[in-house]
Amino acid sequence: MLSTQMPLCSDVDVASLAEMTTGYVGADLTALCREAALQAILHTSQDAGSHLIRMSNFLEALKKVHPSCLRSSIGQTDFRPVAWEHIGGLEDVKLKLKQSIEWPMKFPEAFIRLGLSRPKGVLLYGPPGCAKTTLVKAAATSCHCSFLSVSGADLFSPYVGDSEKTLAQVFQQARACAPSVLFLDEIDSILGSRADSKASRGVQDRVLSVILNELDGIGLKVTERRGPASKKCLQEGLPEQQECDRQLDYQEVCNKDVLVVAATNRPDLLDDALLRPGRFDKIVYVPPPDQEARLAILKICTEKMPLDSDVSLEDVAEKTSFFSGADLENLCKEWKRYLLMNSALPFRLVLTVNGKHAMTSGVCKNHRKLAQLIVDM
Known part of the structure; x- marks a missing residue:
């Protein structure tokens, strides 16, 4: 029109x-x-x-x-659209996210025909710098849905009850702009586990209780109101059990397209109540990139770089074991900075100098044992 x-x-x-x-x-x-x-x-x-x-x-x-329902929103974030092709490797993880996030929103009729319910939550865990946040953005971009992101800095407040209220408002805004993806980044810093009994965990326990209730009761909003007849009954001192005393309206909210996605580096610190089916139904491990994935990441990062003819990205991918995607991206940036300061040197010398530094990075090494422990559980 x-x-x-x-x-x-x-x-x-x-x-x-x-x-x-x-x-x-x-x-x-x-x-x-x-x-x-x-x-x-x-x-x-x-x-x-x-x-x-x-x-x-x-x-x-x-x-x-932007949508008016997201203006001045706590979880509103501006991010550049990310395509699946911009993420090197991780083909198995991409397929799992497409099945859990993209397919239920794009093909709801197929899920209804098969009697298959869509997941309420998806948890991504793995070493830092392995594109967990980027994967969620790519999923939200492919679905053309609203994207809200919340971290611990957005939630925690010095005022009692303010953190729980803020989290409830974020869920309400996610329902208002459905279909939407609500992303909880570093969820272990927001919630943690109730098994770790500390005096300072009071706020985290209350926030955990709110998110558990939101995950269980997503889609149902209960509004309590008192009509004119109820006020008249109260003024006359009639018993509260009478029909005119209280009226409860149950309003079904069309928010089946709200999906909660969380990311963490330490899934062992999360409460067991979060990890059960019915809350975070799908738990996906995002591994460090293997040699083939590292080569794909290097090709994406060096797409606009003036590479010398003798530069072998396959050799670089082989030498960068235990490198995360963020490490490889930072390595390419270091190459560019080195070229900027030493523009007279050939690029192959830059590759040799930085190759020695590349062998020392092992941020993903300590996380593989943790990942295997979670898989065994």
Whole structure:
């Protein structure tokens, strides 16, 4: 309706735009069309072309116009869309995330036909720097759903009860803009385990109780109200057991498309109540990249780098055992910095110098024993 009076180019896919604008209300869509028109005017004034609104103008407008339900939201985060192809390796992990996150949102009819319920929560665990957060962003990008991210810094407050209230508000906003993915980063620092009885764990215990209730009761909202008849009964001193005393309204909220995804480096610190089926139904281990995955990551990181003809990325991938994806990305950045300071040197010398430093990185080495311990459990 909004686009009928707009001069649209043939490449504008309205159905695709409708899929990308999850959580947008009518006023948000009006602002989006207005911003796309402004982008078209800006580009046509530079190119001196016809005044047609292209799909690229809508994509630029989507970066500036956000759903009103997420404005001033605690979990709202701006992230650049991530494609699955931008993540090297981890093919098994990608498939598991697609089955748990993407397929239930894209093919709900198939799940209903098979009587298969979608998971309420997905837990990713593994060494730091192995693309756990990036994988969740890629899943949210492929689903075209809203993405909310919460960490311990967003939740904890010096005021009593404020952390629990904040977490409940985040879940409420996730329901308001469904389908959505609610990402709890470093969940072990937010919750921990109730088995570790410490005096300072009071807030964490209350936050854990809130998230357990939200995971169990997701989709059901209970509103309590008192009508005029109830107020009259109270003024006359009638018994509270009478019908006019209290009215409970149970409202089913359409939030079946809310999925909670958490990431942690220490799954052994989490409470057992979180890990049972019905809460975090799917637990996925994100391993350090193997040699083939390291080669794929290096190819992505060096895509725009001026490599010398004698540089062998296969050799680098072989020498960087126990490197995480973040380590490999940082290694490529170090190469670029070294070239910037020593532009006269050939790139193969840079590779040799940094190759010695590459052998010393073993951040993933200590996590493999922990991962095997979790798998055995």
